[in-house]
Amino acid sequence: MPIEPSRGAERYLRYVALERGLSENSLAAYRRDLAAYAAWLEGRGIPTLDDVSPATLSQYVVELGGAEGGEPRLAPASITRRLSTVRNLHRYLFDEGVLETNAGSAVRTPKRAQRLPKALPIEEVEALLASASGDDPVALRDRALLELLYASGARVSEAAALDVDDLLGAAVGSDAWADPEGALGEGGFIRVTGKGSKQRIVPYGSFAGRALAAYLVRARPAMVARGKGTPALFVGPRGARMSRQSAWLVIRAAAERAGITADVSPHTLRHSFATHLLAGGADVRTVQELLGHASVTTTQIYTQVTADTLREHYLMSHPRAK
Known part of the structure; x- marks a missing residue:
């Protein structure tokens, strides 16, 4: 029986939610990609996924990139992600016997330009961390959050999801x-x-440890008392778990106070963590484990950043470099 794009998308989303254990953020991204695809098919009078051919998907890619004139409508990375989602949808429905053919099997993914992660110099990271000063509860929380992000390389969403029970002291049996x-x-x-x-276990140092202790003793109890009680490590002024959007705003505000002119993203401290570790001699496999990358290939992009920095310093410093 022919299947409409919206029905096929819901079936696929149920599958990835149950079988692959994707996060809510990933599921939301999948849902947006598939809704955009369904709307595109509807706009071209294609009522079912059975009517989609490789040529249809190729045209979809062309139009996503605006290749027929004008500025590109989506960045290459976004096009690649959307096409990957759509191809996975068709492959899943084909494997399940819902579709007779897999239209996505013959469509090539556009080549992505390699974008190097942007890390801050150590001096700017220190300035960013120092900008979160003060003894009021929010300032203590912000300093603990920033110190932990840089000390652990955790994603902002991962830090926001931490509970107090996820904090482990260095000493055995510490509470x-x-x-x-x-x-x-x-x-x-x-x-x-x-x-x-x-899950992964990631170490943090004494700077982050002292900032966390100050927050837990002098700030968090009063903040949590304003809410209904929560195991969350980082909370807002009303006592509820801090959202990843709020955590990102903390990073951006700290960068502005520190006078950092470079673009700062939610991943800036994570990128800086990885780059500084590799520059200090850490093994790429170790950094892979700390970052939680499934493949070492993802981590190796940071080695390029480190190599570029070393070359820049060499060209500036060696008398016979040029």
Whole structure:
């Protein structure tokens, strides 16, 4: 029986939600991509996925990129992501016997230009962290959040999802609830839940540990008391779990106070963490584990950043470099 794009999309979304354990953010992105695809098909009078051919998908890619004139409507990375989602939809429905042919099998993904992650110099990271100063509860929380992001390389969404129970002190048997200063002051580990609900244990140092202890002792109790009670590590002024959007605003505000003119993204401290570790001699496999990358290929892009920096310093410093 022919299947409409919206019905096929819902069936595929149920599959990825149950079988692949995708996060809510990933599911939302999949849903947006498939809704855009369904709208595109409807606009061209294609009522079912059975009517889609490789030529149809090729035209979809062309129109996403605005290749027929004018400025590109989507960046190459966005086009690649959308096409990947659509191809996965067709492959899933073909494997399930819903579609007789897999229209996406013959469509090539556009080549993506390699975009190097942007890391801040160590001096600018230190200025950003120092800009989160003050003894009021929000300032203490912001300093703890920023220190932990740079110390662990966690994604902003991962940090926002942390509970106090995910904080582990360096000493065996230490308790972050009962004695934050004693448990965390020398650093420790956090239990991070990453993409696909995969957990990893990541260390953090004494700077982050002391900032976390100060927040847990002098700020979080009063903030949580204004709400209904939550195990969340980072909370807002009303006592509810801090959202990733709020955490991103903290990063941006700190960068502005520090006078950083470079573009700062939610991943800036994560990129800086990885780049500085590799520049300091850390093994790429170790950095892969700390970042929670499924493939070392994803991590190796940071080695290019480090190599470019080394070359720049060489050209500036060596008397016979030019």
